[in-house]
Amino acid sequence: MSKYIRAKITENTPVNKGHNLLILSPDDIPQRSLPGQFYMIGTDFSYDPLLKRPFSIFRETSSGEGRELQFLYRIKGKGTKLLKEMRKGETVNVLGPLGNGYPMPDKNLTPVLIAGGIGIASLFPLAEKLSWSVHFFYGARTSDELLMLNKLKGLVKKELIISTDDGSEGTKGTVIDILDNFFTRHSSLVTRHLLYSCGPSPMLEAVSKFAAEKGIKGYISMEENMACGVGACLGCTVKTKKGYKRVCKEGPVFPIEEIVW
Secondary structure, three states: OOEEEEEEEEEEEEEEOOEEEEEEEEOOOOOOOOOOOEEEEEEOOOOOOOOOEEEEOOEEEEEOOEEEEEEEEEOOOHHHHHHHOOOOOOEEEEEEEEOEOOOOOOOOOEEEEEEEHHHHHHHHHHHHHOOOOOEEEEEEOOHHHOOOHHHHHHHOOOEEEEEEOOOOOOEEOOHHHHHHHHHHHOHHHHHHEEEEEEOOHHHHHHHHHHHHHHOOEEEEEOOOOOOOOOOOOOOOEEEEEOEEEEOOOOOEEEEOOOEOO
């Protein structure tokens, strides 16, 4: 069950020019989050912006000193710019964990994880659980938008394929290009794979259409602007084959074939 908590910042450091890693030590212990769930985080000192912002849980760790919640975030709007300026020892207001996480794959299915840019934040904890069995595809426009590569390389034991649109890191091409090549090589085993994907909407749409063409099942994590995070405001609805659904409540993870693009 989600809950409101206050959390002290233990680390808020740059990963690169446009992204930070935020590590929080909560004053109360919420239930352990599932891969794919998120938290709403807000600052204490400003009413502009008024609303909390959603952040996928990147990692959740426990030690003798308690539990830590880690968030990888892109510095984009006013809220994240304010968050970037916060220092160790300051506190934030947190609500979570929220939403539905990624279902675990059946034993007879091989998980294929597909991340684009900041989408790595959502899929990283799933990769931690499935590190010995996953094929992991991680792509971005340029090498500057690839995050936590060293951690990812140390985590994924089976296969990690990196790609960039401009060829500045890994294979040149989009994630879909590389994915198509992978399934061409494994055409006889297509239906024995299960896709998991998070990233920009155009990438998710392309992954969804690719999965439909190949007859592959899977799940995608949708990103939408959220006001409340608990389904009350209806501000984050997406169209599905079963009607409109709230990303914060029925999602953010949906069956890949359910979203109407």
